[in-house]
Amino acid sequence: MTNARLLKQGLEKAGWICYGGQDNPYIWLKAPQEWRSQQLFKYLLSTIGVVGIPGNFFGSQGEGFLRLTTLGNRDEIEEVVENLSKLRLFATTITHALVALAHHKVPLRRILQERQFPGVWAIACKRMLHVVCRV
Helix, strand or coil: CHHHHHHHHHHHHCCCCEEECCCCCEEEEECCCCCCHHHHHHHHHHHHCCCCEEHHHHCHHHCCEEEEECCCCHHHHHHHHHHHHHCCCCCCCHHHHHHHHHHHCCCHHHHHHHCCCHHHHHHHHHHHHCCCCCC
């Protein structure tokens, strides 16, 4: 389960919301809020060559997720983490950012600095969290 722990920690550090990997070799990757499982699958396959199983293949409760396996070797897992970390899928999804902020307890300043549209994030945070911050 070392690969599962490595993948999950790397994805969470990069701002992805994911579940699983404790007792099995599968990580469930949460899609950005407006995306469906198939959209995430096609996007990751075409942009960085990551293949997973769209969650909707497992029924309606799996919609909005992509199941990744960690049965590869460590180098492959590290490459996937690196490639997924470079994506900016959440930069325009303010609600997802707030969920990630609460879920991972990431410092607000870091969230604002690392995203593509920091001004938008600052406005969202001020309105929704009543936080005044400098960007």
